[in-house]
Amino acid sequence: MSIHGLAVVANNFHLFLxxxxxxxxxxxxxxGMGMILGLLIALMKMSRVKFISIIGVAYIDFFRGTPLLVQLMLFHFGILPLFFDxxxxxxAVITCGLNSAGYIAEIVRAGIQAVDKGQMEAARSLGMTHTQAMKFVVLPQxxxxxxxxxxxxxxMxxxxxxxxxVISVAELTFRGKLLYSTTYEPVWVWGTVCLLYYVVTKSISMLGDWAERRLATE
Known part of the structure; x- marks a missing residue:
């Protein structure tokens, strides 16, 4: 480590930010995209219509069973250019959103199944349709x-x-690569990148803990 490395970080910290x-x-x-699509995929997987359920299962299996890196290559260089520029x-947003939907679908499905089945039955007995019961009773719980x-x-x-x-999106890691390639200060550059990732993820984790405690008291 060197004073030069510290100067590199200080002079380029705005780029890291x-x-x-x-x-x-x-x-x-x-x-955001994953939550909307994930809810739809979860409901498809839980559908009593076999064909719809199979589509939901296939979607989840594909995006959970293949590496995100490969998905990025496939969609950025292969599939998306076929439809629009x-x-x-x-x-990156589309691919990460599609990938996230596969994981969120399973989270939502598990959440729905954790709600007592008697809640759905009670709502139906009050005259609600299945969709109404799901929207106003099951999903809020x-x-x-x-x-x-x-x-x-x-x-995650x-x-x-x-x-x-890898597809040249100028996010935090990409900027770290650029700065390292011109300064050759691996400890300072990648140490700063690691620190920023840690600060952000820790902040989100603490926010999640706070939200969980608030919900537990309601």
Whole structure:
């Protein structure tokens, strides 16, 4: 380690912060997409219509069973260009969102199944349709159950966004690579990258713990 390395970090710290913000932006957009699509996939997997259930299972198996790095290559260089011209950022959000949906679908499914079946039966006996009972009775209760694993999924995806650097998205890891390639200060550069990831993930984890305690008192 050297004074030169410290100067490199100090002079370029704003670049690290910009990279961190881009990392958070990708993560937030991807998880948002993943939550919407994940709920749909979870309901498809739980469907009594076999064909729909098979599609849900196949989706989850594919995105949970293949590496995110390979998915990024497949969608950015292969599938997405067939339909429209996307930049690396959009490709990263779409791919990470599709990947996250596979994991969130299982989280949501587990949350729904954790709700007492008597809740659905009671709602149906009051004249609600299955959709109404799911929307107004089951899902609000499942929401409290899935908050902790959803926070964990957010943290896991945030760390996985380091992989989008391979398609030239200028997030935190990509900026670390650029700075290291010109300064050759591995300890200072990568140490700073690690520290920023840790600070962000720890902050999110603490926020999740706070939310869990709040929900437990309601």
């Amino acid at each position: 910009i990279g961190t913000l881009i990392t958070l932006e990708i993560t937030a957009l991807s998880v 996307t930049g690396p950022f959009v490709s 499942a929401y409290k159950i899935v908050i902790p694993p959803l926070i964990n999924e957010f943290i 995806l945030l760390k996985d966004t380091s992989l989008v650097s």
